Structure formats: C-alpha cells, structure tokens
Amino acid sequence: MDLVDVLKDRKKGQEVTLEGWIRSNRSQKNFGFIDFYDGTSFETLQIVYDQDLENFDEISKYLIGSAVRVSGEIVESQGRQDIELKLKKIELIGECPGDYPLQAKGRPTREFLRDIAYLRPRTRLFQAVFKIRSLAASAIHEYFQSNNYVYVHTPLITTTDCEGSNQMFKITTFDMNDTPKDKDGNVDFSKDLFNKQTYITGSGQLHGEAFAMAFKKIYTFGPTFRTENSNTKTHANEFWMIEPEIAFCDLNGLMDIEEEMLKYVVKSVLDKANDEIVFLDKFVSNGLKEKLEKLVSSDFVRITHHDAIDILKKADIKFEFTPDYEGDIAKEHEKYITEYFNAPVFITNWPKDIKAWYMKVNEDGKTCAAVDLEVPGAGELMGGSQREIDMDVLNERIKECNVDASVIEWYLNLRKFGGCYHSGFGMGFERLIIYLTGVENIRDVIPFPRTPGNCLY
C-alpha cells in the first residue's frame, strides 16, 4: 500500500500497513511521534506510539532515515493534520546510523547536498523538485500525444549536428592511450566502431524535421549535450530538451502551439503538485504559486525584435548593454521587457546574423523568422523559428555560417522531395523546471548534474 492512497481516502478506522522511512522521531516518557513518509506523497503521516507497545523503548530510539514497516489504525488527529496513524506494530527493515548526513538539526545547504546527490532526493526540497520534474515531463507527453504528435527518438550518436561539431563531445571505443593510427600518424577512425569519428548530439532538430515531413507533427524529448566550459547557474553539459517540429506551420502557428503547450504544462503541475508548490512558495521562492497561476491566465504578447529595441531605447533605465537593432537581447533587457508588459512576451523577427543558418530569412533580407519566448522571472524559455526552405537562400546561409554542407546533404533533400513550410522550437527542460520550482541553480533540478569539473556518481 502506498501512503498516497491512504491520504486520498483519509478513512478513519481503516487498518493499514505501510513501508517507508522515518523523517523524525520525538519521544516522551509515555508516548512518541514519528513523522513517516514513503515518497509517494509530499504530505507525510504522523504516527503516534505509546508505552503499551512492547518495544516502546526500542522504537523511541529509531533514528532518522530508518526504513520501517508500520501497521495501525487511521484515527482523528489533534495535530496539524486531520488524521494520524495509531501504531499497533512496527518493524525495523533497515536502520540508519547516527552519521547519516541528512540530520534534522540545521538545514543543510544546497551546496552540501549537491555533493551527496544520491541522498538529497530524500529531503523535502528535492522531493518537491524531482516530483515536479516527473509531473512536468508527463504533462509534456500528455499535451503532445493528445494533440496527435508523434514522439520521435532522434539519435544521440551522430555525425550531423546543427550547432557545430566543436560544441560536441567526441565518442570512441578506443583505449585513448593506444589508438590505431593511419599512415599520416593520425587517429585511424576507420577502425573505430562506426568506421568514422562520431559525436553525441547537441540537438535532434534536423532529424526531427525529417519526421515532421512524414507525420506532420512530431516532438522529441531526450538528453542533449554541450561541451561549453561555463560555470553558471543555467548551464549544464547534459540536459534534456523538447524539440517539436510541425509541417505546414508558420511562425504565428508556432507561437500558438508554444503558448498552449506551456499553459497546459503549468496548469497540470499546479493541479497535481499543489503541496509541493505551496512548500516551494513558502521556503524557496515567495510568490511562486501566484506567478504560475498568472501565467496560465495571461495572454502572451507578440512583438518584433525591432519594436522590443524601440521600447528598450525609450526606457528610463541605464542598461549595462546598449539596446541594438542589430544585436542580441541581454538578460537585463529580457527582464525589462517582461516587466514592461507584465506578461510572457514572444519576440519575433530577429537580425539574421545573430541567429542560426536554418532559420527562414524574411523578405527584408535582414531579419529571420525566429522567435524567443521571454517569461517573467525566467527569461528565455523557448527558442524557435520557421525553417528556411528556399534552396538558394539556404545554400547561401550555409556558406555564410561555415556549415559543412556534405554532412547535411540528406537534410537538404527534405526540401527537394515534397518540402513544405514548417516550424519548430526547442525548450530546455531544466529551464522549465527552474521556472516551475523557483529553484535557481540548474544543478538543483537535475538528479545527477554534470557541469565542468563535476561528474560525480
């Protein structure tokens, strides 16, 4: 039996047996209280035991973290909750010694907990974060599946990449101290497992486009890798991405989908993880619940990059970076724009020179049909574009951006064989979880984070 089922029924008089762990144990002379959880619900159960139990003395010494099996009756409670368990029997399944790092005294710092990533999911904070991560992933699948998208597992091992191979990890089966060499003394990749040098991917977009040309609406949801050597709160070398791609869809259609999907996911998490959100609102990020509820009911604004720069130029603020019609939008700008509209903002039609080669160049020849979604309190949450399908323009952009055309010949063929206008976006899953939980550091929303110099466990 799971605790979550007991808490759903809340049936007084019910006899239950549960297995789980002790979060705290306070005993007095004649009775004691155990705060019990099994991980299936955020709410815990108070267990009351008294000296009538033959092993009362033993129970009162059970330490935090111990695994136990408890049986008893659900009764009305005088405490915080409306019900509690009147203990009839308890068995110690796995004890937990006094040097357990997750003691109740003193709240351990998040930095400390990062070093024991294999234990931290047992804490209240990480129970909330990782449950929300799971529910958000589930809601994403639900949204796309219920709208007839096909989930595509694009390959991780690849020779193609739209972000440039210098940002990709190389993989090999060779002993790197003893690699076969060709006649020029270079590593002979023809002897490696795939007979060539291969990488792990930074995006499934190009492969996703191939499937959109078959199924119209597809999405990917899988791990992605970047070799970036940057130690910030928002960068990790391994993270999960969602990359939907939709045939017969232009930039406006894409924004409709992004807005609908985001609202669906946020609403689903609010519905299913209320206890977790209330906890995070109280202890981690005041106003979290209101922020999320507001997003669900807000209308997203749509403005061009040009108009966004206009607003920034007129702003009564001294920015560190001067707003520039040809330039990127800095974090401080994102913040100003979302506060200015007090709503999520789609910024469209970016200068093509600061965007990727596969984005559709607009008629002005200067901007491209790209869109970033800026969300209050989170900054950029999604980035997408309509894709270039004019072969002349595309070939020119490939040259301009120094992309190796030979490895993407197959991709270009997608335009040749029944191509159509189509659009897609990418959402970094961890960015979403940071937004949903109010937890600021990406290291605290990934079960076992990988960042430069850090690959524990």
Added chain:
Amino acid sequence: MDLVDVLKDRKKGQEVTLEGWIRSNRSQKNFGFIDFYDGTSFETLQIVYDQDLENFDEISKYLIGSAVRVSGEIVESQGRQDIELKLKKIELIGECPGDYPLQAKGRPTREFLRDIAYLRPRTRLFQAVFKIRSLAASAIHEYFQSNNYVYVHTPLITTTDCEGSNQMFKITTFDMNDTPKDKDGNVDFSKDLFNKQTYITGSGQLHGEAFAMAFKKIYTFGPTFRTENSNTKTHANEFWMIEPEIAFCDLNGLMDIEEEMLKYVVKSVLDKANDEIVFLDKFVSNGLKEKLEKLVSSDFVRITHHDAIDILKKADIKFEFTPDYEGDIAKEHEKYITEYFNAPVFITNWPKDIKAWYMKVNEDGKTCAAVDLEVPGAGELMGGSQREIDMDVLNERIKECNVDASVIEWYLNLRKFGGCYHSGFGMGFERLIIYLTGVENIRDVIPFPRTPGNCLY
C-alpha cells in the same frame, strides 16, 4: 486541420482544408483520384477531382510525394472507404521530382529503405512502426505515472557503471589527434572537461536505486549505449531502456508489476493503433493481432530456472545446446518453454554465476533472485531481480565479479542509510517494439539506427 480529425468526424457535407502529401495520383480523361495523407492518421483520404477544375491537367501531373493544400467537401464514397473529398481547390506547396526514391512501382526492400532513413518514415510500413513506437512510449509513461511512480532522468555521462566500463563508449572534448599528456606520456584526463575520464552509460539502474530509496517507486526511460561489435537482428549500439525500481518490493511483487505493465502497454497500443496493427498483421507478420490480444488475456507462468531445465531435459527434441542447471537458457530453449506453456513465462532463481553482481543471492548460496520474462515469439523481453542488500554477500560478489568498488561506494551507502529490500527490472524498448509490430530487425524500429559500421545521418 488534421486529417485524423476529419476521419474521426466523418461528417458528410463538411467543408475542409487540409495540407499533406500525395501518396498516389491516378488520372483518367475526365477525372482523377489522389490518395492523400498528412501523417496524423494511418488511414488516408481519397480525393476526387474532375475536369471542371481549371487546373485539371496540371493536377493530373502532380507526382507522388508532393506537398499540397486541398479544399473541398466531404462526400459519400463508392470506393473502399465510406467518405472521400470532392476537390474544389488544390495548391502545390512543394513539388516532388520524378527521382523520388519512394515510387509506387515495386515495393522497396527494407535494406534499401535503411539507407534512406530520413525518407522511410513516409512509407506505410514505417508510418505504422514509428506511430506504434510513439504510442507505446506514451503508454509506458501513462502506466507508471498513474501508479504514482516518479520518472527519473538518470545521467548518461557517468563514471559509474554496473555493466563494466569495457562495454562503454568513452567521451572526450579533446581533439583526439592532439590530446594533452601527463608526465608518463598518458592522456591527461585531468585537463578534460570533467577532469577525469568519463563514459556514456549502459544502464541507469544504480542511479535509479538511489531515487527508489527516496520515492519508493521510480522509473527511467532514456537512451542507453553498448559498444558491442555484434551484427545481429536484435543488437544496436544505441537503444532506449525502461528501468523501474521499487523499494519494499520482492521478486514476486516485481513480477506482478512486469505483467501488469506489459498488458497495459499492449492493450493501449491495440486500442489506439488498430489500423496500424491490422496493416502489419496483413503485410508483415500474420497473426500479430491475435498474438497481442492473447497476451493481454493470458496468465503469465512463473517457474524456476531449475524447473525450466527439467522441462527442457525431458523434451522430445534434440537441442543444439544441452540444457544445463548451471547454464544460461538459449534462444531455442526460450522458444520451447513459451510454446510448452503457450503463454509468457517468468523464469526465476537463476544460477548466480551467470548473473550480475547486484542480484540477491538466495539462501541456497547458488542461485539468485533474478527473473527473465520470456514471451512467445519474442524471447526475453525483460530482465530483473531483487537486489542484494546484505553487505557481506554484496562485498563478496563485487570481488568475485571484479567490480571496481571505489566507483560504487555511494551505491553501497544506499544499503547503509535506511536500506530496504527492493527490486527492479529493465526492458529494452526496441525489443518491445519488435514484439508489438512483428518487424524483426532492430534497424527497422529505430528512427536512425546505430550499429557497427553504421552511423548515417
């Protein structure tokens, strides 16, 4: 508008506009038929056009694979289907030249299609396979989420692995022709991104166990890698795995879960992909539908490895491999056993010497609490075990199996801090898809398969 919605309503008199592709185009003197699809449904739509349309001659020359926008009225049909589209307007969005590799004449072989993996999802066969792949993935999430499991993204980049690092790909950010060297002339991994040598994982189980000790019921679902240099129908170097792990669960409880989950997923696919299953039954694997329906209603058998060997030894068959109480069960044995019982069979309590170090050793000291699920027509579909938690036994097994204890110290700590009996299993997702589709070769159930010597696209 998606074709799937039109086909759901089947409302005669409805005016619709659809965008999609031409699967075939047959024209006669005064009229013609287009077989139209947009990928959102397996069923296609017949479009009838006649010479009253001003571009009749042009339409009749539209080639297979072309992308079009069509408008017209849904009317009753005299053909195979009950409805068809009476065309009022058609626009060519993207033409498809005559050298399109997917022509109607002659059925292209699967080997040929593997070499154009970016086009093959447009064929009927791969529309069926990859739609079922998507639906099965969705059903797996549904099953676990509705039963309060937490979905955990275990890391792909790792220094820990339960299968042994010689089976893992190494990853690096170094230019492999110019790696930094230490004073002994070896590659200096302390200068690599993670300051040590790292791998991409062959299993998320150990990390999953850490989360089961926090959430009781968890599952992983993600890509997995093996360097195996074997060219068989069932091996790929990149594949997806589902690895649930359940605290307070013994081997019998695990089998209950495996059976329930498998039935749920198969039933869901039968419900949602009837057209695809009927097609595969007819053209790929006769009896597929009956096989799947039978699985849903069957009771899975549970026997020990010892009893299975007894049955094999008594069999009136000359096996290539002699059944052995201390040995593995060969493919021919799996086949015999499932046919003998005419049902899926759980084989439990395997000789410990042929199983992994983390599996619980039984009281006899010779067997372990492992279980393989053998399914008629597919062989081994899942493999699981109760995990060893006795530290003395575990340390001995680690020594016997030459596991580097230093990299799994954290894992051993899970037993120290409130450990409990727990179990888990792994299911290769592609094995499931092979079973569900009747398509035999793993290369044909993965969007872009990676096998030795093959890493296209």
